[in-house]
Amino acid sequence: MLLRHTPEEIKERKALTVNPAKMCQPIGAMYAALGIHGCMPHSHGSQGCCAYHRSTLTRHYKEPIMAATSSFTEGSSVFGGQANLVQAINNMFTIYNPDIIAVHTTCLSETIGDDVNQICQKARDDGKVPEGKHVIHCNTPSYVGSHITGYSNMLKGIIKYFSKSTGIKKDQMNIISGWVEPSDMKEIKKIAKEMGIKIVLFPDTSDILDAPQTGVHAFYPKGGTTIPELISTGDSKFSLALGEFATDAPAKDLNSKCKVKFKTIDLPIGLSATDRFIVALSNAADVDVPECITEERGRLVDIITDMQQYFYNKRVALFGDPDQLIPLTELLVDLDMKPVYILSGTSGKVFVRRIKEILAESVPNAKVKNGANADLFLLHQWIKNDPVDLIIGNTYGKYIARDEDIPFLRMGFPILDRVGHSYFPTVGYAGAMRVLEKILNLLMDRQDRDSSEESFELVM
Amino acid sequence: MNKIAILEERKKQIYYKGEESFDMRCERGSLAGSVSQRACVFCGSRVVLYPIADALHLVHGPIGCAAYTWDIRGALSSGPELHRLSFSTDLQEKNIIFGGEKKLYKALCELIDKHQPRAAFVYATCIVGIIGDDMDSVCRRVSEEKRIPVLSVHSEGFKGTKKDGYRAACDALARLVGTGPRTNNIGQCSINILGDFNIAGETWMIKEYYRRMGVEVISTITGDGRIADIQRAHNAKLNVVQCSGSMMPLAKTMKERYGIPFIRVSYFGIEDTAEALYEVARFFKNKKILRQTDELVKSEVRRIIPDLDQYKRKLKEKKAAIYVGGAFKAFSLIKALDYLEMKTVVVGSQTGNKDDYKRLKEMCPNGTIIVDDANPLELSRFILEKDADIFIGGVKERYLAYKLGIGYCDHNHQRKLALAGFDGMLNFAREVYSSVMSPVWQFCPRRKKV
Numbered sequence: 001m002l003l004r005h006t007p008e009e010i011k012e013r014k015a016l017t018v019n020p021a022k023m024c025q026p027i028g029a030m031y032a033a034l035g036i037h038g039c040m041p042h043s044h045g046s047q048g049c050c051a052y053h054r055s056t057l058t059r060h061y062k063e064p065i066m067a068a069t070s071s072f073t074e075g076s077s078v079f080g081g082q083a084n085l086v087q088a089i090n091n092m093f094t095i096y097n098p099d100i101i102a103v104h105t106t107c108l109s110e111t112i113g114d115d116v117n118q119i120c121q122k123a124r125d126d127g128k129v130p131e132g133k134h135v136i137h138c139n140t141p142s143y144v145g146s147h148i149t150g151y152s153n154m155l156k157g158i159i160k161y162f163s164k165s166t167g168i169k170k171d172q173m174n175i176i177s178g179w180v181e182p183s184d185m186k187e188i189k190k191i192a193k194e195m196g197i198k199i200v201l202f203p204d205t206s207d208i209l210d211a212p213q214t215g216v217h218a219f220y221p222k223g224g225t226t227i228p229e230l231i232s233t234g235d236s237k238f239s240l241a242l243g244e245f246a247t248d249a250p251a252k253d254l255n256s257k258c259k260v261k262f263k264t265i266d267l268p269i270g271l272s273a274t275d276r277f278i279v280a281l282s283n284a285a286d287v288d289v290p291e292c293i294t295e296e297r298g299r300l301v302d303i304i305t306d307m308q309q310y311f312y313n314k315r316v317a318l319f320g321d322p323d324q325l326i327p328l329t330e331l332l333v334d335l336d337m338k339p340v341y342i343l344s345g346t347s348g349k350v351f352v353r354r355i356k357e358i359l360a361e362s363v364p365n366a367k368v369k370n371g372a373n374a375d376l377f378l379l380h381q382w383i384k385n386d387p388v389d390l391i392i393g394n395t396y397g398k399y400i401a402r403d404e405d406i407p408f409l410r411m412g413f414p415i416l417d418r419v420g421h422s423y424f425p426t427v428g429y430a431g432a433m434r435v436l437e438k439i440l441n442l443l444m445d446r447q448d449r450d451s452s453e454e455s456f457e458l459v460m
Numbered sequence: 461m462n463k464i465a466i467l468e469e470r471k472k473q474i475y476y477k478g479e480e481s482f483d484m485r486c487e488r489g490s491l492a493g494s495v496s497q498r499a500c501v502f503c504g505s506r507v508v509l510y511p512i513a514d515a516l517h518l519v520h521g522p523i524g525c526a527a528y529t530w531d532i533r534g535a536l537s538s539g540p541e542l543h544r545l546s547f548s549t550d551l552q553e554k555n556i557i558f559g560g561e562k563k564l565y566k567a568l569c570e571l572i573d574k575h576q577p578r579a580a581f582v583y584a585t586c587i588v589g590i591i592g593d594d595m596d597s598v599c600r601r602v603s604e605e606k607r608i609p610v611l612s613v614h615s616e617g618f619k620g621t622k623k624d625g626y627r628a629a630c631d632a633l634a635r636l637v638g639t640g641p642r643t644n645n646i647g648q649c650s651i652n653i654l655g656d657f658n659i660a661g662e663t664w665m666i667k668e669y670y671r672r673m674g675v676e677v678i679s680t681i682t683g684d685g686r687i688a689d690i691q692r693a694h695n696a697k698l699n700v701v702q703c704s705g706s707m708m709p710l711a712k713t714m715k716e717r718y719g720i721p722f723i724r725v726s727y728f729g730i731e732d733t734a735e736a737l738y739e740v741a742r743f744f745k746n747k748k749i750l751r752q753t754d755e756l757v758k759s760e761v762r763r764i765i766p767d768l769d770q771y772k773r774k775l776k777e778k779k780a781a782i783y784v785g786g787a788f789k790a791f792s793l794i795k796a797l798d799y800l801e802m803k804t805v806v807v808g809s810q811t812g813n814k815d816d817y818k819r820l821k822e823m824c825p826n827g828t829i830i831v832d833d834a835n836p837l838e839l840s841r842f843i844l845e846k847d848a849d850i851f852i853g854g855v856k857e858r859y860l861a862y863k864l865g866i867g868y869c870d871h872n873h874q875r876k877l878a879l880a881g882f883d884g885m886l887n888f889a890r891e892v893y894s895s896v897m898s899p900v901w902q903f904c905p906r907r908k909k910v
Contacts, residue, residue: 002541005575015566017523017550024524046586046617047490048500052528055855064836064860071490072618077590088493095465096495096837107522108586108618111556142522143551143587215865215906217840345523372550396530 003403006380018377019396021319022345023413025140025150027053029104030067031179032154035203037224038099040092041067044085044116045106060414061182061209061422066219068092068101072108081109085119089135090128096219099227100134104154107142134227136161146346147413148245148321151179155250158202162230165258170235172198173284174260176251178243178267178323179413180427182206182223187425188242188268191278194292197285200229200236210422234258238284242277243267243323245348267323268427270331270435271300277428296429303436304335310443310460317341319379319393320412322351322370328392328411330358331432335439337390340366341382347371376400390442407442411435466838467491473833475817478826484817486832489621495835497783497856498810502585503529504625505615507873508706509581509632511657512685513537516577518547520564520595521585525617526550533873535657538664538684542575551587561593568602568610578687579609581632589616609687611635622785623705623811630709633681633690637714640691649744650676652696652720654711655703656727658683659873662880666727669737669881673753675744681707694718698743700725700736705786705811726788727880728888729796730761760882768800771889776801778896781848783834783857784871787812787820793852793871794823800889805846808834836860850896865904867895 026043030053033041043050050069057065070076070084085103092101105116116137129135138157140150155176175192177185186206192199207223233239233254239262241251251262263284268277274297282289304311314337318325322344332339340363342355351370359366367382380400383391387404391397394412401408415421425431444460451457466474472485490496506529510517519526526548537543549567551560564582572580580602584595595612603610611632615625651670656663663683670677678696679689699711699722711722723743725736734757741753780797784790787809794804807820808831820830829842836857843851843864851861854872861868869891871879877887901907 002544005542005545007574013570015549015563016570017526017548019530019546020523020527020548020550022523023527024522026524042493046500047496047498047621048503048617049524051496051499051503051856052524055532056528058856058859062859064856064863066495066836068493068495069490071492071494071496072586073489074619077586077618084492087491091467091491091493095467095493095835097465106586107524107556108590111587111590141553142524143556144553146523211863213863213865213904215863215904217836217860217863219837372552 002399003380006377006384008381008384010378010381010385013373017373017375020345020375021343021379021396022146023056024107024142024147025145025153026104026106026142027056028147028150028152028179029102029138029140029154031057031205032151032158032203033102033104034065034208035185035205035224036100036102036158036230037226038220039102039224040096040098040100042069042088042092042101042103043067043106044070044081044103044114045108046072049106056414059416062419063209063211064217066096068096070109077108077112080112081114082119082122085114085116086123086126086128089120089123093128093130093133098133098220100136102154102157103135103137104140104150105138106140110139110141134161148179148323148346152246152249155203155247156253158230159233159250159254159257162227163234163254163258164231165234168235169237170232172200172232172236174233174236174239174254175199175201176239176241176247177201177203178246179321180267181421181425182208182210183421183423183425184427184431187428187431191293191428192281194290195281195285195287196290197281197287200233201225202230202233234260236260238262240265240280240284244350245322245346266327266330269324269327270432271297271304271334271429272330273327274427274429274432293429300429300433300436303433307436307440308336310440311335311337313338314390314443315340315388316390316392317379317383317388318391319343319376319397322346322348324412326351326354326358329355331435333358333362335436338363340386340388341379342366342368343374343379344370345374390439407446409438409442473831474838475821475830477821477824477828477830481821483814484830484832486817487811487813490833495837496833497835497854498833499622500617501619501622501625501628502583502615502617504622504706505583505613505629505632506625507533507657508626508629509613509682510543511535511537511682512581512687512690513543514540514578514686515543516547516571516575516580517543517583518549518567518571518580519583519585520549520560520593521551521587523548523550525583525585533657534659534876535683535873536659536661542577547571556587556591559591559593560588561598564593564595564598565602568598569606572602572606572608577608579611579636581611581613583613584616586617589619609636609639621811626706627709630707630713633710634713636687636690637710638691638694638718640688643692643695646678646695647676648697649674649746649749650678650696651698651700651740652678652693653680653683654699654701654722655707656680656683656880657703657873659875660878662727662878662884665878665881665883669756670740672756673737673741674746674749675740681710694720696720698723698740700740702727703786704788726792728789728792728884730799730882730885731795732792733881733885734761764882764886767886768889771893772800774897775889775893778802778849779805779846781806781839781843781846781851783808783839783851783853785810785854787816789871790820791823796885796888800892802892804828805848806831806839806842808832808839840864850892865901865907867892867898867901869895
């Protein structure tokens, strides 16, 4: 029992997080920057930050992750990191030749008060940024928010730097993607294409973090939103922002900078959220929903119909990032399951409100918590006190799943011990079908394992 | 092949054996803007102390540093698993402004009450060094109140390299050593195992060798480590130090303070493992131990040779690239590869010093590229240039190797296979063999035979 140290009795903790259900801002900024074509993320802080983020992303994607660091020393911590960053910018363009350097800060550089905006400007003024190349930045103090905040802040940085309005609108719309996998971003592009809508998706980590084996290591793989596309986001007719926590603020920024109207909706995870996504797309672009998408939806509903008895009343604990958890909870309710514990390390009042709304009728007594002390230690205590049939969350859930012998579906970030998330989406109707398949396999395998010989069934 | 840019500053950190020799530049911070494979001071301290399983490990800082180091190292414990949980003070903006000492105090008290650990390590992160929390005094206070050692580890990330983190860890350990009783019932032939971290159970294997030799092991620092053992480590007659990069400071302190001599060894490869065990046996000048060591080495070698030879036949002339943390590891790897009659075509380290690089130059055949603090661009270029068949390194290089279509062997904390000792050599050969000879490479475009 790895988690034998978890007591059943729940006491209020004030100063302590045990087994966190979040990470820090900079890793989110790094992930978002990786979704820009030809972009080198840069961590303005100690070497360790960058090394940890790269290692974590490497373990999750099983891909080499490229990012550079300002390599702070004791001296830079006293005198400021300007010299390091200017030198770093110069070195990066010389050695690695990216089109864009996307700088994010760390708790260290934030606390010593580095003005990264001014430093980047100095690098430009000093001629360290070659013609046609770009340095963008965002502030990501690790002691505020979580990795989701950092992701959102990098998107804001991208908009601030690139989006331009020429005054002439283009026949295209923006989709600002929340934190999802490369497979999901590919699926979003596929759906838009099927609907005949021209979109700019950003960020877009597909064809970057799911790169094929070619025998060469492409420092800048072919995917990612391009600079012309990013600039053109200011001329798009409309923005659809997917996931309030990660994308609402960037969408607002784009609207106030370039007057691009927007709508923030949930990530299209599950049936109802995908319905809203498709309707929003169709309304914004004024197109009809094509037959192939309606049929795909039909197939999803068909699976739910066929297998409803296996979903019914199953108790589920889920943890992870708010933008995923909100539509996922809704999906579980649509399936007639009982999401009883929902927990996120990322703070924000909207989370509890939304989840409570979704569960108002079906599971009014569900435990919902986010922010401070919403960690896996607490989730484990809840489960110990009243068990569940299924746990959904990132890899770190495996300890609880093992100790309590509960089926476990890996979803979210990071997934350090399985593959598939890079290649098979969980968004859209097709993604929902995959989620359903996974849930069913887990529940039915469990039933097969636990049933007595006489009730062991061949046909299910 | 496309030439990659190598900055003037880096040229003295890369050497092609056979060309005019120069002193390698090393032990300096990475250039700003490099995609360095290196980590920070905190990382160094965390990996060294982490395997102590009955201690509480609390990271004082924002959530990231604790989150990224949560159970990422396969350091096994034969008992408690407290070290595998992740504890953080999760500092927020208001703590940065008003200080985090109160929060640290509360967190420590809460955790110690709940888990009753034998000691607590508190790790400083970058931010703690900047906001000036007096961790020492908080630790002292809690230590007095809770009556267990509470040790602050000065591992602020920016204060140097990973090596400085090792030093900070050793400093904390040194405060612990000697706080246990002087005992008389400890034999004359007793040692501490320093610098083995029980990855995949390696410390257990080594301990078993010493048991068979008739040598008593007082403490293992830090693999499968226990606080009480470390506290009485000063009773041992000899410190046997592996991974000398991390543990030398502690060995030196123990020599100064308690007069315990130390020897530097490596348990990797047949030659080095045998030499390590013989050296310990020779130290004690005890006939029985010498005889038992001899028997042990001979029977172990006899046992693994037939299997090893099979791999050797297949691996002969295959080319390996090595990039590891400490250079000491590289020495052993080169010898082990030599045994398999493989060629080392690239060898690099994150933290090697001048003497290390001198020795690497002596060990390697002409043409081998020797590099300090490499970046992925350089590594890929060297691999392609030398047409390596396998890359031996850590987590960040694994998928780089695979992308290039060559094999990979994990020689870092995450490895799942024990590579130490005689069985470790067999495991190593098997792993290298399975990766180099994998049928997958025939499907890789670059290596497809035309």
